[in-house]
Amino acid sequence: MGFIRRTSRKTGKLKTFLGLAVSRIAVARRPRLARKSIATDDIRQLLTLGHLDRAIHRAEQVIAEDNMLEAFEMIELYCKRLIEHASNLDKPSEEIREAVAVVMFAASWCGDLPELPFARSILADKFGSDFTEAAKDGTGIVDPMLVWKLSSSATSMELKNKVTKEIAMENNIIVDFSELQEETKDI
Template sequence: MGFFHRNTSKQTSRVKKLLELALSRLAMAQRPRLARKSISRGDVSQLLALGHLHRALLRAERVIEEDNMLQAFDIIELYCKRLIEHAAELDKPQECSENIREAAAGIMFAARWCSDLPELLLARTILADKFGSDFAETAKEGTGIVDPMLVWKLSGDKTTMELKKKVTKEIAAESNILVDFSEL
């Protein structure tokens, strides 16, 4: 019994270290995405000023993609911090609170979508061992306890025409440019 308990504590310690590494890498991964988002917003503004509405809408798609990934990073950061703070609960996965289970499921789901954070793949393996294969499969699919907002931000078609128009309008308003979508 003592051997298994010690092994679990070692795994918990490893997950904690991996999540701490993921947090530090997350800060680095956000910087280029913020820069790309800013550049894309500038491009949309310039394209609108030149009267290239269709091209501006295409560029707005990039703004949306970067913004979604940045928002997903915020959720992942929250989950990493939650699991680090409550790592002791991971030693008894059956007794984990709903918040810890949601954080673990979120990390397991995000691991597939965030190539910027390779530590999440290793953490997912350990969390799958702790919570079981059924929980891991459900989490990897993005169903069940995984936050639907995280699933939506990381996967699926997020750039509808209405959303592109909304972002384009916002950027146009910031630049004092009138936009007429009737010509589309």
């Protein structure tokens, strides 16, 4: 009888931590949205002033904030899925195993969500050390898009150019990227 009760308590704690993480995601989203908006406006101003190289450099901030916002959406979805199916953790489906792996992986990458490491420790007890190690790496178990969104530190020049072009088009600013391409070829 004591074993069932302990499992229920752990499941209850897990649901609490995941619920708190979902609430914190809503709070963590706001400053990231603000920083993305400011960086987008900076790019618009830089393009208006003719500073294409500086605008492209600033696009890195827009991309980083956008990646975290999209990662938050994915993490929130998986946390909600685990909350709904917490009673089935003893006989996990593939869907639940994926959600568990995402929470374990995100716990290492999202300092904005301090509840995730606590959830990870509860899940590690349930799923074992082999699964926990595989989830920390993120390979094969975790959604590759989430792994890329959280762990990509360097953004490609192509992506920065694309974001800068999109902002220029949204604001009806004509930008000649051929000058920049010639400069990078000379370097």
